[in-house]
Amino acid sequence: MDPLEVRELRYFIAVAEELHFGRAAERVGIAQPPLSRAIQRLERRLGVTLLERSSRSVRLTTAGETLLDEGRTALAAMARAARSAQRAGEPEPRLIMAMKAAGDGGLLSELLATYRARYADVHVDVHICGPGEQASLLRDGHADVAFMHSPQRDFAGLDTVDLLVEHQVAVMPRHHRLAGRDRLSMADLAGETMPVWPGARSADAAGPRIRDTGQLAQLITWGHVVALLPESVRDHLPRSLVCTPVPDAPTTTLMLAWPAGSRSPKLAAFVHAATTVARRVKPVGSLDP
Incomplete structure (x- = not known):
């Protein structure tokens, strides 16, 4: 069998993610009939059915789910290879670190200072x-290393190291009925609308899906949601919001992640600096109100 073409993978992934040929065709910039024919040719070449089609729906088969997972990984690897080559040709070495706003557990300033002391030229x-x-x-090469939080399901193709374990606080507007409490329990929060984070699998989640931390802060301020967040976010929130400890909430783990198998010396030094700084920092999670 001939190797799969990049275009074929892109077409299939679009259909598999949209589960709708019309939307997928618009996404990849071609008409629907040639897209349908391309998927049929791909199925004939592989000798398997990737999609079950009816007049009302499109559904992935087991073979289709496998190709979707592997195809995403393959396309990301190709993109990462191209970007790595471009980065290698840059005149000055650099390291790109990704993180969500206030997602460093308070480690970033000391980590950067520690790293620069050894790699001043990076x-x-x-x-x-x-x-x-x-x-x-990380997978497509736009970043070399990232702060991430667990529980998190999306670590395929990545290596990680744990840095800090944090307790969580309930974040709410000052006018909220629970805002005057010294601490809360998960039972106290029953019935509150919670935000839905990217990648959440709960099909019946009622809360709004979160795109960025600015949106989340606005939703909390307006009283639309109450959020459980790592305690280290306290210093980054507007004064209109209050943080109340929730001792029985699940803890979260701040992690450092990078592409699996990386052999970059400057990345290895960054990981070492992060673990060193994390050991020196006072553990987060005192749950003081």
């Missing part, structure tokens, strides 16, 4: 991204 670019975007930025 410029570290800090890229602020939306929640859940770090993994894709």
Whole structure:
């Protein structure tokens, strides 16, 4: 069998993600009939059915789910290879670190200072991204390393190291009925509308989906949601919001992640600096109100 072409993978992934040929055709910039024919040719070449079609729906088969996962990985690897080659030709070495706003657990300033003390010639670019975007930025080569939080399901193709374990606080507007409490329990928050984070699998989640931290802060300020967030966000929130400890909430783990198998000395030094700084920092999670 001939190798799969990049165009074929892009077409299939568009259909598999949209589960609608019309929307997928618009997304890849071709008409629907040639897109349908391209998918049929791909199925004939592979000798398997990738999509089950009916007059009302499109559904992935087991073979289709496998190709979607592997295809995403393959396209990301190709993009990363191209960007790595471009970066290698840059006149000045640099490291790109991705993180969501206030997502460093208070480590960033000391980490950058520690790293510069050893690698003064390497410029570290800090890229602020939306929640859940770090993994894709690492896989496609737009970032070299990222702060991420667990529980998180999207670590395929990445290596990680744990840095800090944090307790969570409930973040709400000052006029909220629970805002005057010294601490809360998960039972106290039952019935509150919670935000839905990128990648969440709960099909019946009622809260709004979060695109960025600015949107989240506005939704909390307006009283639309109450959010459980790592305690280290306290210093980054507007004064219109209050943070109340929730001792029985699940803890979160701040992690450093990077593409699996990376052999970059400057990246290895950055990981070492991060773990060193994390050991020196006072553990987060005292749950003081």
